[in-house]
Amino acid sequence: MDEERAAPPAPEFAGPGWPVLWAGAAPPRYPSRLAVLGARGSRSWYVGGGISLVWLVSVAQAMVAVSPTALQAGIGIALVVVFGAAFLLAGPTAWMLAGTRRLIVPALLFALSFALFPWLGWHLSTIWTYVGVIVGMCVLAWGVTAAIILGLGLLATLTAGITEGWSEGILWIPLIIVSISLMMAGFGRTLAAMNELRATQRQLELMAVERERGRVARDIHDILGHSLTVITVKAELAGRLAEVDPARAQREIAEVESLARAALADVRATVAAVRGVTVSGELAAARVALEAAGIASELPGSTEAVSSERRELAGWVLREGVTNVVRHSGASVCRIRLTAHEVEVADDGVGPRETPHGSSGLLGLRERVEAVGGRLTIGRSDLGGFSLRASM
Numbered sequence: 001m002d003e004e005r006a007a008p009p010a011p012e013f014a015g016p017g018w019p020v021l022w023a024g025a026a027p028p029r030y031p032s033r034l035a036v037l038g039a040r041g042s043r044s045w046y047v048g049g050g051i052s053l054v055w056l057v058s059v060a061q062a063m064v065a066v067s068p069t070a071l072q073a074g075i076g077i078a079l080v081v082v083f084g085a086a087f088l089l090a091g092p093t094a095w096m097l098a099g100t101r102r103l104i105v106p107a108l109l110f111a112l113s114f115a116l117f118p119w120l121g122w123h124l125s126t127i128w129t130y131v132g133v134i135v136g137m138c139v140l141a142w143g144v145t146a147a148i149i150l151g152l153g154l155l156a157t158l159t160a161g162i163t164e165g166w167s168e169g170i171l172w173i174p175l176i177i178v179s180i181s182l183m184m185a186g187f188g189r190t191l192a193a194m195n196e197l198r199a200t201q202r203q204l205e206l207m208a209v210e211r212e213r214g215r216v217a218r219d220i221h222d223i224l225g226h227s228l229t230v231i232t233v234k235a236e237l238a239g240r241l242a243e244v245d246p247a248r249a250q251r252e253i254a255e256v257e258s259l260a261r262a263a264l265a266d267v268r269a270t271v272a273a274v275r276g277v278t279v280s281g282e283l284a285a286a287r288v289a290l291e292a293a294g295i296a297s298e299l300p301g302s303t304e305a306v307s308s309e310r311r312e313l314a315g316w317v318l319r320e321g322v323t324n325v326v327r328h329s330g331a332s333v334c335r336i337r338l339t340a341h342e343v344e345v346a347d348d349g350v351g352p353r354e355t356p357h358g359s360s361g362l363l364g365l366r367e368r369v370e371a372v373g374g375r376l377t378i379g380r381s382d383l384g385g386f387s388l389r390a391s392m
Contacts, residue, residue, distance in 0.1 A: 056084050086112055095139075099140070110131045136182065222365075279315040281315065287299060297336070317343045324362075348381075351380050374392040
């Protein structure tokens with residue numbers, strides 16, 4: 001489970017190659033490090049970073065100017081190109097590492113800058129801005145980031161003071177290093193926060209999909225559980241009547257066919273999320289189901305007592321309760337009560353069974369009732385059998 005939470009955001013939203021806040025002990029799990037370097041986020045970094053490399057053109061010109069031979073000038077230009085390429089790769093490479101391990105990348109870039117020392121001397125501090133930018137884009141704690149960037153600026157000040165003498169003029173390079181690096185640190189943290197929000201949004205979308213799948217599965221269970229129970233009862237009745245009363249048996253078979261078609265239509269409508277359940281419709285269906293099962297029914301004359309905002313939920317309670325009566329109770333009488341705040345289905349059968357979690361249908365019904373702040377109670381009725389009561 002920890003590894004699943006540690007996985008990077010989906011490429012469509014944040015994706016590998018974008019800066020992310022990371023304080024774990026292990027690096028993010030990517031399918032391929034090369035894939036990260038070529039990801040959309042990395043390509044965006046290459047564009048912005050490539051524009052900033054214009055500054056290296058003046059550095060290369062200065063190195064050519066102090067080179068006594070064309071060979072040395074060529075080597076110097078090649079090293080500048082290598083430094084620029086290393087800078088571009090440093091961002092995505094750092095984002096693939098965890099926590100303070102990211103600092104390895106700017107440390108290596110800082111060490112690489114000294115390859116230009118034979119040409120620039122301590123004036124190579126002019127390219128430490130690139131090192132500070134990578135430190136900022138590592139998206140570490142502000143205290144760590146600021147301390148390293150300020151230390152880099154102080155080092156640039158010391159080297160300039162040693163080589164050029166102490167004056168106000170030596171401060172402009174350190175100020176550029178510190179200001180640009182801190183600005184990029186803020187930009188990197190903003191990007192990281194945006195990517196966390198995108199990743200959270202993606203996770204919420206996946207959770208919504210899972211909830212919808214659960215709703216559809218629960219609805220299909222309730223639909224088929226009720227419909228197949230009635231179909232089974234009617235089919236058994238038709239089998240018993242086949243020789244005694246063929247005409248009635250034929251009518252029962254026709255009703256079985258009608259119920260099967262209705263169940264199929266309900267399943268299709270559920271998948272399309274357009275099927276409605278009403279307490280009046282379920283009360284009428286309960287009458288038919290109980291009659292087919294040979295169970296005497298005590299039903300209310302109307303459903304007007306149920307408020308409009310609770311009529312669908314009351315319908316689900318009736319459906320599940322009557323299904324259990326027909327399928328499991330062995331009852332001879334079933335009573336349904338409807339009030340403004342309560343629905344009860346009771347019988348005189350075997351009563352509640354001792355099960356640790358209840359049936360999946362009752363679990364789904366409990367979720368429906370509790371979702372609107374109600375309470376589902378299961379126990380023994382005053383008729384001596386099972387009682388299913390929903391307080392809404």
